Amino acid sequence: MAQQSIDVRYVAGLARLHLSDEECAEFQPQLDAILGHAESLLSLDVTGIEATAHPVPVHDVLRADVPHESLPLERVLANAPEQAQGQIRVPKVIADA
Amino acid sequence: MSLAASSITRLRQLLVSGEISPLDIVEDLEAAITARDADVGAFLSRDLAAAREAAAQADLSLPLGGIPIALKDNINALGEPCTCASRFLENGYLSPYDATVTRKLREAGAVIFGRTNMDEFAMGSATENSALRVTRNPRDLSRVPGGSSGGSAAAVAAHTAIAALGSDTGGSIRQPASHCGVVGLKPSYGRVSRFGLVAFASSLDQIGPLTRSVDDAAVLLQAIAGHDPADSTSLRTPVPDYLAEIDRGVSGMKLGLPREYFGDGIDPAVRATVMAAVDRLQAAGAEIVEISLPHTEHAVATYYILAPAEASSNLSRFDGIRYGVRHGGSGDLLDLYRDSREAGFGPEVKRRILLGTYVLSSGYYDAYYTRAQKVRTLIRRDFEQAFAGVDAILSPVAPGAARKIGENAGNPLQEYLSDIFTLSANLAGICAISVPAGEIESDTGTRLPVGLQILGPHLGEASLLRVAKAAEATSTPA
Numbered sequence: 001m002a003q004q005s006i007d008v009r010y011v012a013g014l015a016r017l018h019l020s021d022e023e024c025a026e027f028q029p030q031l032d033a034i035l036g037h038a039e040s041l042l043s044l045d046v047t048g049i050e051a052t053a054h055p056v057p058v059h060d061v062l063r064a065d066v067p068h069e070s071l072p073l074e075r076v077l078a079n080a081p082e083q084a085q086g087q088i089r090v091p092k093v094i095a096d097a
Numbered sequence: 098m099s100l101a102a103s104s105i106t107r108l109r110q111l112l113v114s115g116e117i118s119p120l121d122i123v124e125d126l127e128a129a130i131t132a133r134d135a136d137v138g139a140f141l142s143r144d145l146a147a148a149r150e151a152a153a154q155a156d157l158s159l160p161l162g163g164i165p166i167a168l169k170d171n172i173n174a175l176g177e178p179c180t181c182a183s184r185f186l187e188n189g190y191l192s193p194y195d196a197t198v199t200r201k202l203r204e205a206g207a208v209i210f211g212r213t214n215m216d217e218f219a220m221g222s223a224t225e226n227s228a229l230r231v232t233r234n235p236r237d238l239s240r241v242p243g244g245s246s247g248g249s250a251a252a253v254a255a256h257t258a259i260a261a262l263g264s265d266t267g268g269s270i271r272q273p274a275s276h277c278g279v280v281g282l283k284p285s286y287g288r289v290s291r292f293g294l295v296a297f298a299s300s301l302d303q304i305g306p307l308t309r310s311v312d313d314a315a316v317l318l319q320a321i322a323g324h325d326p327a328d329s330t331s332l333r334t335p336v337p338d339y340l341a342e343i344d345r346g347v348s349g350m351k352l353g354l355p356r357e358y359f360g361d362g363i364d365p366a367v368r369a370t371v372m373a374a375v376d377r378l379q380a381a382g383a384e385i386v387e388i389s390l391p392h393t394e395h396a397v398a399t400y401y402i403l404a405p406a407e408a409s410s411n412l413s414r415f416d417g418i419r420y421g422v423r424h425g426g427s428g429d430l431l432d433l434y435r436d437s438r439e440a441g442f443g444p445e446v447k448r449r450i451l452l453g454t455y456v457l458s459s460g461y462y463d464a465y466y467t468r469a470q471k472v473r474t475l476i477r478r479d480f481e482q483a484f485a486g487v488d489a490i491l492s493p494v495a496p497g498a499a500r501k502i503g504e505n506a507g508n509p510l511q512e513y514l515s516d517i518f519t520l521s522a523n524l525a526g527i528c529a530i531s532v533p534a535g536e537i538e539s540d541t542g543t544r545l546p547v548g549l550q551i552l553g554p555h556l557g558e559a560s561l562l563r564v565a566k567a568a569e570a571t572s573t574p575a
Contacts, residue, residue: 006455015409015454016416017447018425018435026507027448033510034452038398041468044475051470052477054300054330055286055526056555061329075193081423090418091430 006031100125102256105164105313112163119152119163119208122259126165126210130257138232139242139252141170141212142178148210151203159206161320166202167211167261169249171219172304173293174199174209181295182227183217185421185441196293197328198262198304198321205320213248213261217443218412219269219297221245222516225502226445233502234277237543240499243273249307250277260308260317264294266301267400268494268519271531274307275494275548278533280565281307282314285555286526287332289318290325298407299330301400301523311532311566315339318558337559347567348382350560353487357393358518364497366537370547371493374534377571378491378564388487390479393521395472400520401513402456402469408446409453415441448509477525484554489564491551493518494531498545518550528553528561532568 008028012019019027073086082089100108100122111117127145134140148165155163168174171181173192180186199209216226224232224247232247234240235255242251246263250273253261263270265283274281282305289304296302306317322336354375359368379385417423417437425436442450456465483490496515505512522529531548539545549568553561 006451008451011451011455011458014458015450016413016431016434016438017442017450018432018439019447020439023444023447026444027451030448030507030509031452031455034401034513035455035465037510037513038402038465038469041395041398041402041472044392044395044472046468046471046475049471049474051467052473052524053470055477055524056330056332058287058330058332063326063329071193076419079190079193079420081189081417081421088418091428091433093430095429 006035099129099256101129101259103259104309105161105260105316106310108164108259112157119155120149122163123148123152123165123208123210126257126259133255134257136233136238137235137251137255137257138230139213139248139255139257141180141182141214141229141248143211144177148208151208155208156206160316161202162206163208164206165208165210165259167213167249167252167258168199168209169215169246169261169263170212171215171264171295172196172199172262178212179295180229181218182215182229183441183443183446184228185415187229190420194293197290197325199293201321207320211252211258213246213252213258215248216245217446218295218408219245219264219266220408220445220449222268222272222512223500224248224273226443228443231502234499236278236545237499237539237541239541240501240545241276243276243499245269246307247273250274250279250281253277253279253307253309260306260313262304262321263307264302264304265523266297267404267523268516270305270307271519271529271548271550272495272516274531276499276546278546279307279309280311280314280530280532281305282318282530283522283528284318284322284558285528287330288528288556288558289321290328290331292325292327296411298404299411300407301404311562311569312340312343314530315343315562334556339559339562342559343562343566345563346381347378347564350488350564351384351386351486352378352564353386353388353483353490355388355390355393355483355490355492357390358492362496363493367493367497367547370535370537371549374549374568374572375491378568381567381571386487388483388490390483390521392472392475392479393517396476396520396524397513397517399469399472399476400516400524401452402465403473405449405453406457406466407453409450409457412446412450445509473524476521480521480525480527488560489551489553491549494548494550495519498537498539498547522552527555528558530561530565532565532572534568534572
């Protein structure tokens with residue numbers, strides 16, 4: 001495990017968070033302390049131990065491929081911050097050539 | 098006793114006999130909220146008109162007919178706000194559908210009334226991470242109610258709700274129940290549908306009841322448990338009758354005391370209160386045996402890798418596009434995401450997203466995330482081995498009673514460490530309940546409730562409730 005400090009600004013970029021300098025400075029020691037505590041797991045021998053992603057062994061749950069009623073469009077769109085013509089408005093996704 | 102202070106069981110008797118009407122209960126609750134909620138702050142919103150209408154139409158022949166139930170504000174109810182106590186959803190989000198638990202409550206005749214405060218996106222142990230409101234412990238207003246379902250626990254304790262639903266990812270039902278002196282049940286993973294619960298950590302989250310009595314917890318669990326095609330992790334195992342054996346007592350049962358849960362770091366007064374409850378169960382006929390859950394000390398590290406990892410993924414949906422806050426619309430799409438998330442999320446949510454993103458990032462994934470998943474296996478095995486020899490496990494819920502508001506500010510690790518006794522049940526997927534065990538003197542001149550935690554094997558709710566009922570019956574009245 002990493003002993004070095006977490007690069008908060010870099011990780012915030014990965015997490016799509018636009019943190020202020022003050023937030024980075026506040027979070028840095030807090031996250032370092034938490035990750036430092038997590039290093040206690042290094043003391044355990046986990047060789048050959050299977051990873052648990054999920055506490056109950058339920059796998060490959062399938063349902064019948066039958067169409068059913070969806071939520072009404074207007075009720076879903078009502079929560080969108082910006083909408084027009086029955087669609088959610090977003091900034092231009094494709095850059096100019 | 099006022100209607101608002103009564104149990105579900107008692108109110109059902111009064112309703113069925115015709116002594117009161119469902120509208121009487123709603124009116125009594127509204128009066129109680131008006132009188133007390135300015136101090137306690139348990140509610141974020143409520144729709145009195147809708148509750149009155151539902152009460153007027155309530156079918157009293159149903160198991161919860163005419164009983165108002167409050168919902169933690171991360172459970173969807175059609176047409177109502179569902180803020181998750183976050184600025185992100187504070188304005189401009191109304192649930193477009195009912196969560197499965199909400200639908201099941203309505204189908205059982207319940208009246209949905211009131212949305213309770215919580216830590217933002219259920220991340221916290223004190224409800225202090227709510228971006229919208231301060232909730233105070235009804236037993237001592239200088240103290241926190243616990244969290245993250247602090248509003249639900251405080252409302253039941255303050256007699257401003259008959260019962261409430263909460264969610265428990267690492268103790269968020271049991272710990273506030275303990276701090277407020279009410280009953281809080283976290284069902285086994287897969288017992289209750291999570292459809293319509295705003296996801297925090299999907300392999301750990303479960304919805305459960307906060308109530309005044311163990312019987313009430315059983316009644317509510319009965320109403321919400323069961324398979325749901327909309328949640329592929331909900332189990333098809335039939336739901337037993339949770340009241341059938343609840344009064345059978347603990348005579349002949351073997352109950353385990355894990356030595357790792359009674360060591361240093363626990364308030365001696367809390368330990369003494371819990372041990373007194375254990376002694377009473379022994380006197381009631383249970384055999385008490387010492388057991389070991391050797392990986393307990395690793396629960397906090399394991400949980401605070403896995404839960405933030407899942408949260409960082411789940412909360413990626415809050416991007417300012419489909420619902421909630423939108424900022425930075427003049428820039429490109431990436432700016433919109435970054436600015437919306439920066440504006441919408443509070444500090445604890447950001448910390449956990451950062452932590453989760455870090456442990457899942459390239460170069461750290463195996464060292465943190467995969468290793469924590471393996472330790473989760475070891476913690477799960479600890480319980481499997483323990484339950485081969487005992488029917489249930491007894492422990493404290495938290496190392497101390499409710500702390501003062503603001504006490505752990507700026508020290509998240511310290512706050513995380515106080516979750517030590519509740520996290521393992523979620524990691525292992527088993528069921529667990531907090532039942533009032535007694536009270537301790539505080540340095541603010543109040544008496545603070547302390548809960549006894551009872552842990553049962555996966556899908557062992559029926560016998561868990563039986564032990565809980567015995568613990569409740571033998572506890573000294575407040």
